[in-house]
Every structure is written in structure tokens, then in C-alpha cells.
Amino acid sequence: xxxxxxxxxxxxxxxxxxxxxxxxxxxxxxxxxxxxxxxxxxxxxxxxxxxxxxxxxxxxxxxxxxxxxxxxxxxxxxxxxxxxxxxxxxxxxxxxxxxxxxxxxxxxxxxxxxxxxxxxxxxxxxxxxxxxxxxxxxxxxxxxxxxxxxxxxxxxxxxxxxxxxxxxxxxxxxxxxxxxxxxxxxxxxxxxxxxxxxxxxxxxxxxxxxxxxxxxxxxxxxxxxxxxxxxxxxxxxxxxxxxxxxxxxxxxxxxxxxxxxxxxxxxxxxxxxxx
Numbered sequence: 297x298x299x300x301x302x303x304x305x306x307x308x309x310x311x312x313x314x315x316x317x318x319x320x321x322x323x324x325x326x327x328x329x330x331x332x333x334x335x336x337x338x339x340x341x342x343x344x345x346x347x348x349x350x351x352x353x354x355x356x357x358x359x360x361x362x363x364x365x366x367x368x369x370x371x372x373x374x375x376x377x378x379x380x381x382x383x384x385x386x387x388x389x390x391x392x393x394x395x396x397x398x399x400x401x402x403x404x405x406x407x408x409x410x411x412x413x414x415x416x417x418x419x420x421x422x423x424x425x426x427x428x429x430x431x432x433x434x435x436x437x438x439x440x441x442x443x444x445x446x447x448x449x450x451x452x453x454x455x456x457x458x459x460x461x462x463x464x465x466x467x468x469x470x471x472x473x474x475x476x477x478x479x480x481x482x483x484x485x486x487x488x489x490x491x492x493x494x495x496x497x498x499x500x501x502x503x504x505x506x507x508x509x510x511x512x513x514x515x516x517x518x519x520x521x522x523x524x525x526x527x528x529x530x531x532x533x534x535x536x537x538x539x540x541x542x543x544x545x546x547x548x549x550x551x552x553x554x555x556x557x558x559x560x561x562x563x564x565x566x567x568x569x570x571x
Contacts, residue, residue: 297442297462299561300433307435307463313369314431315372321345324371328364331380335539336374341388350475355383362388373377378425385540386421386515393537398529408528411521419498420514423556427549429543432556437495439463439472447488504567506553512539 304310319327324345332338334399342363356363371379373549399405417482424431439462447455455473456466463469479488502509502522516537517528531550543549 297433297435297438299430299559301462304361308465308467310435311372312435314374314429314433316374317372317378318369319371319373321368323373324366324368324376327376328366328380329375334383334540335389337388339386340568342383344552348554350478351473353379353383354510355387360390360546364388366500374429375425378386380423381427381540381542382421385426387417389514389538389540390417390420390518392518393516396521396533396536398443398531398533399519399520400518406486406506408531410528412522413519415498415501416520416521416523417542418494419499419502422495422499423502423553424542426556432552432559434496434499434556434560437499440475440492443472443476444488444490444493447473447486448490449486450478452483453487500562501571503553503557503562504571506550511547512548513545515539515543545563 300310301307304313322480325343326342329338332341340362342358342361344363344365345368346365347367347369348367352370353364353366353368356365366379394400397404399408399410422434422437424432427438440457440464443455443459446458450458452473455476456469459469459472464474476488477483478489483568505522510525513529514520514522514525516534516539517525517532520528
């Protein structure tokens with residue numbers, strides 16, 4: 297976050313310079329349709345546009361149908377593709393592949409001793425959000441992590457003031473605080489909803505082991521942890537699995553992971569000490 301502020305001066309300038317302008321609803325529809333054509337899933341996913349969503353987007357199952365909900369108020373021209381790689385290219389496609397596997401339900405997961413899907417699932421999706429950006433700063437994942445940590449020993453109002461050193465816009469700060477404090481009965485007391493730390497946690501674990509992970513296989517196996525890949529590949533059903541278009545060129549994919557490391561000032565030595 298400090299590196300992003302050093303380069304751009306403020307979060308708002310970083311957002312405008314790297315995210316570009318907010319998109320109209322018609323442009324969002326255009327880009328979503330174009331992306332779905334790339335992944336060969338046009339017509340398979342229901343899409344809703346709203347400005348009443350705490351996150352930038354969400355992928356859920358509604359009445360048995362995969363449904364993508366997009367927050368119009370945060371949909372920027374240079375960031376939308378990354379959001380689609382996150383929701384469709386990661387969550388949706390890994391979900392499809394998971395349905396083919398022997399561990400496609402709770403009993404199957406327990407029988408095969410699978411680790412929890414997070415932090416791998418959200419870590420991978422978060423990496424895909426910034427993949428191919430000119431400046432792939434891990435700003436959002438880092439600020440979510442930081443906000444949760446601070447919320448654990450601050451009140452809502454203290455937290456709101458504290459993150460002002462990173463984000464000036466009061467509406468943006470409000471959203472981060474609500475995410476970190478949701479579920480608390482008294483937000484004047486320290487306490488947090490800690491799930492939002494899973495994004496950065498997952499990113500760092502995947503980057504730490506990026507040279508030993510088979511990313512195409514990790515996607516093909518469905519909703520599994522990177523730690524389970526070697527063990528599960530011998531019993532996996534790999535016919536008819538889908539690999540997202542941006543993971544087809546593995547050499548280019550790994551180059552992008554190295555770029556994410558470099559831009560965020562991460563080193564392999566640091567990650568090996570940390571994880």
C-alpha cells in the first residue's frame with residue numbers, strides 16, 4: 297500500500313490512473329458478454345447489475361443457476377476484466393471442474409481428507425484480479441487484511457479515522473469498515489469479522505510456492521487447496537475439465553506472477569521466512 301501511495305500520491309489517484317473511468321451499464325454488459333465468449337460460457341450464467349453490494353462482485357447459485365452480481369459503482373474500465381477472471385475464470389470454472397470429481401460433495405471431501413478450499417480459492421482468484429495489469433498492486437487484498445487486523449482492537453469510528461491514512465474518500469472508508477465490523481453487535485467495541493484476511497493470506501501462500509504449483513492442474517481439480525494437488529491427481533477425472541483462457545500459456549502466466557512479486561516489493565526470501 298505504501299509503494300502504491302509513493303508512486304501515485306493517493307489511493308484516489310491510483311484508482312483513476314490504473315482503474316480508469318467508471319463504466320456505464322451498457323459497457324459493462326458488452327465486456328461481460330465478450331468475456332463469457334472467451335470462456336465459452338455465454339448463456340450459462342445469469343448476470344445482475346446493482347449498486348447495493350458490499351463487494352465489487354459476487355458469484356452465487358440462485359435457484360440452481362450460477363449468478364454473477366456486479367457492483368456498478370466500482371466497475372472501472374481497466375479493472376473489469378480482472379474482476380471477471382476472479383469470479384468466472386476462477387470461482388465458476390473451478391466449480392464446474394469440481395462437479396466432475398469424486399470430492400464434489402461434503403462426504404467426498406471428508407472421505408478423501410481434503411483441506412479447506414480457502415485460502416487457496418480466494419488467493420488464486422485475487423491473483424487473477426490483478427493479473428496482466430500494468431501495475432498489479434495488491435492494494436485491495438492488503439487493505440482488507442489491514443482493516444480486519446485494526447478492527448480487532450479498534451472501534452468503528454477509530455477504524456474509520458485510522459484507514460484515512462490510506463483512503464481519503466469517506467464512502468470508500470465506510471465500506472471497508474462495514475466489511476470488517478459486520479456481525480458485531482456493538483461496533484464501539486474492538487472486534488472483527490475476519491474472513492477478509494483470506495485474500496492476502498491466499499495470495500502470499502500461492503506466490504511463495506508458485507514454482508512448484510501446477511496451476512492448470514490446480515484449476516482442473518476443482519475446489520481444492522494447492523497442498524492437495526499431488527495427492528489427488530492420481531484419482532482425479534480430467535476428461536472434460538475446463539481451463540480458463542488466461543491460463544493456457546503457462547510460461548506467460550508464471551511471468552505475470554513474477555511481475556506481481558516485483559511490483560509489490562515481495563521477495564522469495566521474505567516469503568520463505570513468513571510462510
